[in-house]
Amino acid sequence: xxxxxxxxxxxxxxxxxxxxxxxxxxxxxxxxxxxxxxxxxxxxxxxxxxxxxxxxxxxxxxxxxxxxxxxxxxxxxxxxxxxxxxxxxxxxxxxxxxxxxxxxxxxxxxxxxxxxxxxxxxxxxxxxxxxxxxxxxx
Amino acid sequence: xxxxxxxxxxxxxxxxxxxxxxxxxxxxxxxxxxxxxxxxxxxxxxxxxxxxxxxxxxxxxxxxxxxxxxxxxxxxxxxxxxxxxxxxxxxxxxxxxxxxxxxxxxxx
Numbered sequence: 001x002x003x004x005x006x007x008x009x010x011x012x013x014x015x016x017x018x019x020x021x022x023x024x025x026x027x028x029x030x031x032x033x034x035x036x037x038x039x040x041x042x043x044x045x046x047x048x049x050x051x052x053x054x055x056x057x058x059x060x061x062x063x064x065x066x067x068x069x070x071x072x073x074x075x076x077x078x079x080x081x082x083x084x085x086x087x088x089x090x091x092x093x094x095x096x097x098x099x100x101x102x103x104x105x106x107x108x109x110x111x112x113x114x115x116x117x118x119x120x121x122x123x124x125x126x127x128x129x130x131x132x133x134x135x136x137x138x
Numbered sequence: 139x140x141x142x143x144x145x146x147x148x149x150x151x152x153x154x155x156x157x158x159x160x161x162x163x164x165x166x167x168x169x170x171x172x173x174x175x176x177x178x179x180x181x182x183x184x185x186x187x188x189x190x191x192x193x194x195x196x197x198x199x200x201x202x203x204x205x206x207x208x209x210x211x212x213x214x215x216x217x218x219x220x221x222x223x224x225x226x227x228x229x230x231x232x233x234x235x236x237x238x239x240x241x242x243x244x245x246x
Contacts, residue, residue: 060208077206081172084204091197093217095157099199100214104170104206 029078033114036074036087037122046123047073047115058105058131066098067115067123073099078126079109105131142166144239146227151244154220160191160198161214164229164237170205186211188230194223221245 003011033042047067055061065073065088075085090097097115105111110126117123147161164186171183185205191198198217217225222245229237 080206082170082205085206086201086203088199088201089197090199091192093191093193093196093198093219095216095218098216099201100212102208102212104208 026078029076029083029112032074032076032084033112033124036114036116040120040122042114042122042124044124046070046117047113047125049111049113049125049127051111051127051129053128054130054132055105056132058107058133060102061105061129061131062100062102063111064098064100065113065115066096067113067117068097070097070115070117070123073097073113073115075103076112076114077103077105077109078112080104080106085111105129107131142229142231142235142237144227144229144237146225146239146241148217148225148241148243151246152219153246155218156246157216157218159214160217160225161212162189162191162227163210163212165210166229166231168205168207168209168211172205184232186229187232189213190228191215191217192226192228193217193219194221198225219243219245 047065050064065075067073072087072089074087076083077085085103088099108130110128112126114122114124142165144164149158152158166186169181169184173181175181183205185203187203189201189203199215203211224240224242226238226240
């Protein structure tokens with residue numbers, strides 16, 4: 001089948017747009033992480049994410065993040081239309097650097113946790129969660 | 139908001155330095171701003187954007203929440219005390235409302 005010039009242009013534009021969309025989400029997460037760490041190097045490990053392997057309901061996914069010795073933990077849902085989940089700071093009254101909550105995951109994705117330790121260093125961990133029914137109302 | 143209701147669960151007493159878990163729940167729709175109603179209009183964002191817990195004036199936890207937190211936010215964490223006193227829990231809404239509740243605790 002031959003395409004008219006108009007159709008070819010539309011297909012080409014669509015293809016480029018598709019390429020642009022997927023990296024865009026990754027850069028939102030990268031920017032937020034860079035803003036959190038100030039560009040510092042991030043080591044792996046030191047923070048643990050407990051989340052179900054498969055979440056039946058993307059609207060209510062229980063997760064727990066724990067980073068002994070951390071001052072602040074930032075959690076991101078890398079595949080959500082809006083990735084930031086929460087930022088939690090632990091004060092002197094906290095007995096541990098652990099937080100449990102429930103989050104919305106739009107689709108199967110990595111949950112990312114970056115922790116700022118008391119000595120100023122940063123650590124991160126990711127956990128892949130499969131989602132059967134997405135939870136962002138979309 | 140009329141029907142926003144906070145609930146907190148923590149022990150009535152604890153030994154000094156002993157860790158215990160505090161569970162909090164507040165009923166709130168946490169509208170992400172991404173949903174559309176029946177007519178196709180986008181339902182505006184309205185979420186609890188911050189939660190803090192203080193004990194006798196010392197901060198225990200300070201959490202910034204984004205729309206990805208589920209409706210009726212459940213927040214669980216560990217605390218410890220060195221004296222009897224009062225825990226104060228505060229939730230901040232996008233629209234400026236502040237919801238707060240306090241629980242007294244004894245030293246065991």
